[in-house]
């Protein structure tokens with residue numbers, strides 16, 4: 001299968017991906033790719049990364065059978081891949097550990113990152129604290145407001161959180177600002193991008209660092225269930241937890257891959273972040289992929305109750321998997337996600353991140369009609385950071 | 400890359416200035432700022448002030464290579480209803496009064512959305528002379544360059560202090576009209592002093608191409624214009640002009656004031 005070797009040497013997944021950045025960043029991206037490829041061939045790099053993932057981050061994470069939820073739905077078995085149990089509370093740490101080792105190899109002393117929900121920012125601040133590197137995290141003002149707890153966590157970890165007041169004051173604008181910083185300080189600075197987005201080699205590299213999610217799931221399913229799952233569910237912001245889960249299963253045609261985008265509160269441009277149903281191919285932040293945009297090619301506004309999914313573009317490998325019809329993309333609304341979070345909390349005693357709740361919602365929606373099937377939901381993060389939003393939206397519980 | 404080119408306004412300009420022993424002044428203006436109705440008169444004011452070539456910036460919602468001044472101009476222009484179709488109308492208006500070379504300066508997405516086949520034809524018909532795309536790497540440029548060249552539009556690419564030797568060659572191969580040297584690693588915006596990266600960059604790229612070399616990013620005062628002109632064939636001033644438009648945007652005499660301001664910037668090139 002050719003997909004296994006994607007992207008091509010210029011970072012293309014079919015027509016998508018590539019490198020669309022100012023010339024200033026082109027040679028640095030080439031150097032980053034070279035350093036990355038060399039690192040992956042170095043057994044010392046691999047063993048240090050594996051050691052950190054195990055002893056520091058807590059891998060492998062459990063594949064947990066949600067028997068009570070399954071019982072209520074009376075359909076497909078629902079299993080949860082517990083990335084929420086990782087150190088810092090989300091899958092993001094997998095990629096951060098990989099990239100920080102790479103930055104150290106490259107002699108970069110300063111790390112910058114963007115964050116939406118704050119989980120990537122927290123994971124970046126964490127690995128910078130661990131390795132004694134300077135850390136600056138860009139975050140939209142709107143996201144700082146709604147993910148206040150994570151802003152404080154980053155500061156407690158020694159990072160500088162820089163508010164971004166441009167545009168929609170969310171993830172998109174934080175990435176733009178991080179790119180401006182990188183253009184300016186590229187000699188000393190590594191941009192620790194937090195999703196399977198951006199210019200080559202980021203989509204490939206971030207995918208590879210998260211592939212461990214799918215690899216573990218595959219082995220655990222064979223051992224615990226005795227067969228491969230029938231369907232995998234993952235929420236898709238930029239697409240890192242989803243591609244990490246999907247990648248090792250792409251060659252298994254019996255396994256359905258289902259990405260869940262943010263349906264927000266309506267179908268109009270500006271009310272959601274459903275790039276496949278509402279967008280069209282375009283270039284943003286260094287990559288060619290599906291993009292929410294107007295007829296002038298101006299990037300559209302987005303809305304989601306979940307800051308981590310509130311972004312107008314999507315990782316280019318997802319665009320390719322979509323066009324190839326290898327994976328399927330759908331969306332869950334704000335309301336569906338909130339309801340799913342409550343259901344999971346009250347049936348399994350697990351409070352999911354709002355992002356992950358979108359994947360849970362889709363699995364809940366499909367399960368009743370699919371008795372006998374095995375679903376695995378990537379539970380990408382835990383819900384502590386979202387408690388304020390859950391409180392606001394569940395006044396009946398906040399008496 | 401085929402380098403067969405018919406004579407263009409840009410090529411003619413550089414040839415004429417070279418023959419006179421003078422350097423070229425390039426002015427950047429965000430099209431549609433403060434409103435689309437201002438743009439034609441501001442371009443003509445820049446020309447009267449001594450600008451030789453105008454870069455018309457296409458406003459974009461996410462200008463990642465720009466500092467705060469040009470970001471704000473982009474947002475103002477979009478807020479005021481700037482569109483690509485409107486910009487092409489403005490070019491027609493400019494062409495009723497002036498033959499000044501016009502270079503469209505844009506992020507890729509708005510032009511991609513319009514379609515490069517359409518854009519190239521309409522741009523050539525209305526009197527645009529070339530296109531520079533900030534976030535189009537030479538690796539991804541085959542299709543756009545082909546379309547633009549089919550309509551005799553020049554394609555200007557950026558070279559940067561970080562560009563490897565191999566990349567400088569590619570940039571030179573894909574460029575026509577001139578090559579734009581980014582004076583430093585960073586976003587657009589004025590700087591206290593001229594970047595020390597310019598001279599080494601000129602030295603590295605000069606042996607690779609016969610095309611004229613323009614330097615830009617961070618040049619905003621007459622003394623900086625004079626200094627940069629000693630190193631290259633052309634000097635670009637962007638943020639300083641855009642900042643002037645912002646500061647004086649509400650003035651009824653904006654065009655005249657911009658003309659006077661521009662005359663100050665171009666003075667060192669007239670006297671040298």
Ligand SMILES: Cc1ncc(COP(=O)(O)O)c(C=O)c1O
Pocket residue numbers: 090091116117118119120194195196235236237238239240241242307308309353355356380381382
């Ligand atoms: C818990 C969690 N899941 C998912 C996402 C979405 O990102 P991605 O699509 O890259 O996995 C985020 C982003 O902030 C997150 O915090």
